[in-house]
Amino acid sequence: MTIKVKAKLSDGVVNVKLLMKHPMETGRRIDTATGNKIPAHHVNELTCTWKGEVLFRSNLGPAVSKNPYLSFKVKGPKSGDELLFSSVDNKGETDQGKVIIP
Amino acid sequence: MKGKIILLSSIVLATVGISAYAGPEQDRVAFQKFFHDKFPRTPKADFINGIYSIDAASREQWLEIEEFPPYEIAIEEGEELFNTSFKNGKSYADCFENDGKNSRKNYPYFDPKRAEVVTLELAINDCRVANGEEPLKYAKGKLAAISAYLSFVSRGERINVVIPDNAGALQAYENGKEFYYRKRGQLNFSCFDCHGAASGQRVRADRLSPALGHVSHFPVYRSKWGGMGTLHRRFKGCNEQVRAKGLNPQSQAYKELEYFLSYMSNGLEFNGPGARK
Amino acid sequence: MKSIMLSKYFASGLVTFTLGLCSACMAADQADFDALWNEANEKRKAAAAINYEWRDTGEFLETAKKEQAAGNHTVALALIAKALEQGSDALAQAEREKDLWQARVPK
């Protein structure tokens, strides 16, 4: 689980911030040691669910920075609720994360 | 007659010069005053934020990054490594008291027995070697992660380098100082030329950061590196930017440079790890 | 002194080039190259010993070796000339800074 998440509840709005550990290779970079192109390797999707319901979803391309950062705001979840996160990259590798709203 | 006067005055000057130099503490006061005078609008405690203490536009972007800084990944890795036992059953906690908390402020220090400056990174590897583990590489990776964790759990402690009454320690300080002010490399710059006299000015698109507070926020996640690096990695990069050959991290010269530069920032807070462009 | 030596080697490189293969010349070339290369490398090491080596000097010397091995004597010698110059300049810089650095310390 390498999706790191922070959530803050104020005035009924949950402010969610997350950081994924990922190289986000564009497929255009050249490996200086070998002279070969480094294959594209980037997160495609990030999904946030709450009680089985999708709250937020993001499609990412290679132009998102290394170790992608996303933040968004939702209404509904309460203090003590758990938000689940999952991601899948272009190689089909998945990752997860979660946060309990303080 | 004229020659005599010149001779005499130079003797007077030399004597004044010697008696006026009261040592590192006088250097520190003058060094800090230099930056306080140069950047009067920067609160004195804010120099720990490097370039962001004097450049509002880049500070704003840095604050955005600080919302969830990429070095948090390294802190977590470092914490795991710190709490992983060595093969002999011992761990870093046996080397760093109080589970490493607040240990950052103990470094760098001069060890009279070893007759050398001991940095945090050196102490981490010493701990490994004493427990039968291979030392880690000094510039980045795992060592930078452990250093990031130890810095993080020591945030808010003050830089407080104490130079003991020891000829070796004073020599180490003087060596570091001399390294700092000497021009080197094909471009013929000293550290201070850029980060003292010219700090705040632009080099192409970049503004030069002030030297005061430089050591407070390392190791750093540098966007240019796409990863973490130690203070000595940055020293090396800086040297190479003036086209001098960079030295090895934890070489004697860099340890002494860290000793001097840390002393210059005495009194400021440790706020590492940091995020830089 | 140095430039006289160098121009001699440039000249001999040119002769080799014009006359084509001549094993005696090649051997002489190599000996000359080695002597000059070592001299430049000693300068580099002297500068390094006092933390005054410049960034690219070592690379010039490495590349010079490769160019020499590939038969590009003129290019190789030009690189050694650059390395020699950098080594001398670095040592002169260190010497000059012995006195100058103190003036930069904030008082």
Added chain:
Amino acid sequence: MKVSSTTRRALLKSLTFMSAIVMMPKLVLAAWPKKAFEDDSVEAAITELYGTASEPSDQVTLKAPDIAENGAVVPISVTTDLPNVESISIYVEQNPNPLAATFELSKSSLADVSTRIKMGTTSNVTAAVKSGDKVYTVSREVKVTIGGCGG
């Protein structure tokens, strides 16, 4: 074609993931919009993504630096008070493929998102917001410069 065991494992993993999300609501089922991410103009990518052309609006706020500290990490925020926002997307005109990311909002979401993107060179950055059947955009220039020594 020989499939290595790691590839197979990754495939298996993604299949497990897919079967897991099949049970999730419709929002998730939308596939990664490959074509939009490969389009080489902002307008083409917007049309591909939303099926309609866009119009500029001053009701969309795009926060981005005037001069990026480092083109590899440019902080971007988009907010809007427009109603019924379903999707927000970010484009870098001068990147080989302008679309950087999309944010698919649910009924619980507020139209307020941030991320960090890569920019190869000075460019207009555009934010597009799908509000009801319409797509509104706002653009601003972000300068990317060649660094001196850096941080």
